[in-house]
Amino acid sequence: MFYHYLKFPSVKRFLTLSLLMAGLTVPALAQEQGVHHQSAEYEAPTDPLVQKKLEKWQDQKFGMIIHWGLYAVPGIIESWQLCSEDWIERDSTIAYEDYKKWYWGLSKDFNPVNFNPEQWASVAKKAGMRYLVFTTKHHDGFNMFDTKETDFKITNGPFKDHPKANVAKHVFNAFRKEGFMIGAYFSKPDWHTEYFWWPKYATPDRNVNYDIRKHEWRWNQYKQFTYNQISELMHDYGSMDILWLDGGWVRPSETVNDEVRSWGAAIPEFSQEVDMPRIATMAREAQPGLLIVDRTVHGPYENYQTPEQRVPENKIDNPWESCLTLANNWGYVPNDKFKSSAKVIHSLVEVVAKGGSMLLGVGPKPDGTLPEEAVTRLAEIGKWLDANGEAIYNTRATDRFQDGTTYFTQGKKGTRYAIALLPENAAAPTVVEWTGNAPKKGSKMKLLQTNKQVKWERAGDKIKVFLPASMAASPALAFAFTAE
Known part of the structure; x- marks a missing residue:
C-alpha cells in the first residue's frame, strides 16, 4: 500500500520494522501506519461505460485486497525496507546495498507449493466479499504474473514449473468464477528496474533516483516498460473491472499541491508522470468501462478515492473506499494481531453508512495458504452478512x-x-x-x-x-x- 507519514507537529508518526535476514527467525514487530487521506478533489468520469461500472462497483460494498510477494517469505512489511528514508529502520550492521541484494534474492526462496486460489476465493465469498484487488506488482518490482518485460517474476524461480505458476492469472480466474468484480493492483514505481532506480546512483528515497530532465531517454524507457506491463494485464488476464494504481508520488508535477506536499516525503522538482492518458486509452480499449484508480492523483483517472487505514469522519458524496487491514499489516507477518470480527463489521457498517465501500487487506503465508485466524475471522463476518447483508449491499x-x-x-x-x-x-x-x-x-x-x-x-x-x-x-x- 501507499504509506503517507505526515509530519504534523502534534502527531508523531513512526514505524518500527522488523528485520529478518536469511536464516534468522526474528519476530515481526507491529507497525504504526501513516494515514492516507483521500484526495481533496474529485472529478467524476464522463464515459457512460465507466459510469455504469462505477455504479455496479458501488453496489458491492465489501472487497478483499491481497498483498502477496517476496515480503511474505521473511514476514516483513511489503517493499518499504528497500527504501532509504529516515522513518525506516534496518539493522545498522548491514550495508544498505547488501540489504537490497538480500531482499531481491528472496526470489530464489519464494516457493508457495500450497497455493490454492480456489480456496482463497471460497473463503472470500463465504465472508460476503464481492470484489477483489490482487497485488500483481508492489514497489519492490517483483511480479506475481508472467510478464515478458523482466525476469524478476514468480514464473522465473523455484515455483516456475508449478501448474499455477502464473499466480495472478489463477487468482483472477478463481475469483471471477465466484462472481467477483476483478481488480489488478499495480505499483507505478518499480524499485527493481534500472529505468527507475538507476544503479549509477544511490537510491535516497522512494522517487526515481536520477533527474528525468537530464536523462529523458531513460525515463521514456520506464514509461514504455510501465505501459507494456499494464497492457499485458489488460489483454492477457481475462475480464478486468478495476486497474488499481498505487504509488501516488509518481505523478505529473502539475498535480502536486499543498495536500501532496503535506505527506512529508520528498517531491522532486521534475514531473514523474507515466503518461496516464495513453495508458488509460489502451486499457479501456481492451477493457471497456474499466475503472481506473490512480490513487491520490486527482483528475480523470481517479474514478474513486481511497482513504487508507481510516474511516472518514463524515459522509462523502463521491465514490470512495476505505482500505483497512484485517490484521495490523497488509502482508503476512508471523504472530500478527487480527482485529475481531465485530470490529470489522462495525467498520463496514460505518463505511457503508457514510457512502463508501470497504476493502479489507489479507496477506497469504509464503506457502500459499491463508492464515487460519484470517479464515476464522472472515467466516464470522460472512455469517453476520448472510443475515444482515440486505442493509449493506446495493444501498x-x-x-x-x-x-x-x-x-x-x-x-x-x-x-x-x-x-x-x-x-x-x-x-x-x-x-x-x-x-x-x-x-x-x-x-x-x-x-x-x-x-x-x-x-x-x-x-x-x-x-x-x-x-x-x-x-x-x-x-x-x-x-x-x-x-x-
Missing part, C-alpha cells in the same frame, strides 16, 4: 446517516435500514433506540437477523424498538422499515 447513504452508534442506509427501492452497533461480547439488548429516521406511522419493521417483525414506538423524534428476550448476541442489529 446508498442517507442525509442523516448516524445517531450515536446507530447508522442508517437506504436501499434503491426506498427501504430504510437502521444498524445498531453493539458492544463486543455483550448480551443482546431488549430495547434499541435511535433519534431521527422515523418509520412511517403504522408501518411495520423487520429485524433482519430473525427475518421477523418487531414492535416499535415513537416518542417525539425518538424511536424505541422492542426485541424478543430470546435474541442471540450479535455485533450489530439491522432493522428494515419504510421511512417517513
Whole structure:
C-alpha cells in the first residue's frame, strides 16, 4: 500500500520494522501506519461505460485486497525496507546495498507449493466479499504474473514449473468464477528496474533516483516498460473491472499541491508522470468501462478515492473506499494481531453508512495458504452478512446517516435500514433506540437477523424498538422499515 507519514507537529508518526535476514527467525514487530487521506478533489468520469461500472462497483460494498510477494517469505512489511528514508529502520550492521541484494534474492526462496486460489476465493465469498484487488506488482518490482518485460517474476524461480505458476492469472480466474468484480493492483514505481532506480546512483528515497530532465531517454524507457506491463494485464488476464494504481508520488508535477506536499516525503522538482492518458486509452480499449484508480492523483483517472487505514469522519458524496487491514499489516507477518470480527463489521457498517465501500487487506503465508485466524475471522463476518447483508449491499447513504452508534442506509427501492452497533461480547439488548429516521406511522419493521417483525414506538423524534428476550448476541442489529 501507499504509506503517507505526515509530519504534523502534534502527531508523531513512526514505524518500527522488523528485520529478518536469511536464516534468522526474528519476530515481526507491529507497525504504526501513516494515514492516507483521500484526495481533496474529485472529478467524476464522463464515459457512460465507466459510469455504469462505477455504479455496479458501488453496489458491492465489501472487497478483499491481497498483498502477496517476496515480503511474505521473511514476514516483513511489503517493499518499504528497500527504501532509504529516515522513518525506516534496518539493522545498522548491514550495508544498505547488501540489504537490497538480500531482499531481491528472496526470489530464489519464494516457493508457495500450497497455493490454492480456489480456496482463497471460497473463503472470500463465504465472508460476503464481492470484489477483489490482487497485488500483481508492489514497489519492490517483483511480479506475481508472467510478464515478458523482466525476469524478476514468480514464473522465473523455484515455483516456475508449478501448474499455477502464473499466480495472478489463477487468482483472477478463481475469483471471477465466484462472481467477483476483478481488480489488478499495480505499483507505478518499480524499485527493481534500472529505468527507475538507476544503479549509477544511490537510491535516497522512494522517487526515481536520477533527474528525468537530464536523462529523458531513460525515463521514456520506464514509461514504455510501465505501459507494456499494464497492457499485458489488460489483454492477457481475462475480464478486468478495476486497474488499481498505487504509488501516488509518481505523478505529473502539475498535480502536486499543498495536500501532496503535506505527506512529508520528498517531491522532486521534475514531473514523474507515466503518461496516464495513453495508458488509460489502451486499457479501456481492451477493457471497456474499466475503472481506473490512480490513487491520490486527482483528475480523470481517479474514478474513486481511497482513504487508507481510516474511516472518514463524515459522509462523502463521491465514490470512495476505505482500505483497512484485517490484521495490523497488509502482508503476512508471523504472530500478527487480527482485529475481531465485530470490529470489522462495525467498520463496514460505518463505511457503508457514510457512502463508501470497504476493502479489507489479507496477506497469504509464503506457502500459499491463508492464515487460519484470517479464515476464522472472515467466516464470522460472512455469517453476520448472510443475515444482515440486505442493509449493506446495493444501498446508498442517507442525509442523516448516524445517531450515536446507530447508522442508517437506504436501499434503491426506498427501504430504510437502521444498524445498531453493539458492544463486543455483550448480551443482546431488549430495547434499541435511535433519534431521527422515523418509520412511517403504522408501518411495520423487520429485524433482519430473525427475518421477523418487531414492535416499535415513537416518542417525539425518538424511536424505541422492542426485541424478543430470546435474541442471540450479535455485533450489530439491522432493522428494515419504510421511512417517513
